[in-house]
Amino acid sequence: MSKHIAILGSTGSIGTQTLEVVEANPEEFVVDVLTANNQVELLIEQAKKFKPDVVVIAKEEKYPQLVEALKDEPIKVYAGHEAIAQVVQMGAIDVVVTAMVGYSGLLPTINAIKARKNIALANKETLVVAGDIIQKLALEYGVSIYPVDSEHSAIFQCLLGEFDNPIEKIYLTASGGPFRGKDKKFLENVTAKQALKHPNWDMGAKITIDSASMMNKGFEAIEAKWLFDLRPDQVDVIVHHQSIVHSIVQFQDGSMKAQMGLPDMKLPIQFALTYPKRLKTDFPRFNFLDYPELNFAPADSENFKNLTLAYEAMNKGGNLPCVINAANEIVVDAFLKDQVGFLQMSDIIEEVMNKVSFIQKPSYEDYVLSDSEARRLAEAML
Missing domain, CATH: 3.40.50.720 (NAD(P)-binding Rossmann-like Domain)
Known part of the structure; x- marks a missing residue:
């Protein structure tokens, strides 16, 4: 049916x-x-x-x-x-x-x-x-x-048949965005036009900026914590600029599973809609001979502070992830309108995180109020 x-x-x-x-x-x-x-x-x-x-x-x-x-x-x-x-x-x-x-x-x-x-x-x-x-x-x-996110779909696919086997760690892969390998001196002057040129994925403006700033990967780490019932220390981020390995699960015996394929969001979308079935597609197929090398590197949290801020929010919990999300939405919108610099986005987010009232066990109403408070503060700082 x-x-x-x-x-x-x-x-x-x-x-x-x-x-x-x-x-x-x-x-x-x-x-x-x-x-x-x-x-x-x-x-x-x-x-x-x-x-x-x-x-x-x-x-x-x-x-x-x-x-x-x-x-x-x-x-x-x-x-x-x-x-x-x-x-x-x-x-x-x-x-x-x-x-x-x-x-x-x-x-x-x-x-x-x-x-x-x-x-x-x-x-x-x-x-x-x-x-x-x-x-x-x-x-x-x-x-x-x-x-539906390609990384979380990859983890989900790697866990099929493994739900009784404890996860030791997961690795979310990040392309590194358009500014992979760049330092703060370079990032000070980047424009929205530059940030919107993602090397591997065709996405909307907001998520593309989040990818460039690494906030997207920080949010994906928080999302993975909830989706797969993990501790923050069980979620790691590694840079894999080819975007072929979409994420990796490591089990307690040391064995690792990766889900791979050419970057195409229609595959995880379709799998989310048809699970447990896999429908035949005409999507382009990955060929190992076209990629003789697959490269991996640690995430650069020194030059891309948003990743550190997201992990801080995940570790502290409570309403802090809600606060960081609200502040980020405000500053990304401002960056797209050339009202704030690329690195200034992280500075404003951090200041908002420090100023909003912390609630350890928030209700839905607390989340609504925290979101509003964080937005007001971020807008005032702009």
Whole structure:
């Protein structure tokens, strides 16, 4: 039977690639819900092509345009973040693909879990901000969370058949981004245009900047802690600039498993949607003879301070990962607008981490307040 899916953030990089997977496997999937933040033209195009039951645009000022464009289609049209958080509870949905960017994905994910919908998780910030709440809810409601990030999908795939065997350590691989090997003197003057040129992956603007600053890898470490029930010292980051080995699991006997392949997000997206099945694809195949050498190096946390800050947040726990995420969203947006320097982003994040009230065991309401406080402080520092 076909799986009914909702795609939150259908106009972004993960969302559009998810729809490519759907289009390639029409007998496997039915699209019930599409949502977007701002790109109303693309959302209209997607809605007319995939004929979902519901579409939602977060920016309410775009609602009239969406309604007018879809007036002849049998599609319900809504607007606003609250509507996104509500439509994920629709009865027919089997899987919710959470591909929204940043903190905005938290409440829809919580609501989807409470409605007993399985989650294909591409919004790492959900676990960064409130991993404890998400994991408790998933257990309470019997919901599976399937990772979409290539690194976490790799760990998940390496663990198949190994769930009773304790993990000694995992290694998340990082490409190093566009500034691999650069020092602080170089990084002082880099521009958003330079930072947006990722060497291996085609991603949205925010995650591409996070990759350049290594914050993305720090967030992935926090995400891995929650997804695989690990201690911070069991999560390591290594630089692997070819992006062929997507991550590695080391077991207590010393044996290691790696998941490999050419960099293509459609593979982990498809696996998250079809697990435990692997569907045949026409994706390009990796050839060892094209890569006579695969290189690995330690992560550079001295020149890329964000990685250190993320580990500090993970080790201390509480509301600190929520705080670092909020501050990072503010400074990345400012960097994209040329309002702050590349290295200054880390300085502001660190200062916000030191100033926001620390809460060891936060509730959901505490996370909401911590997010707001961190954003206000970061904006004031800008």
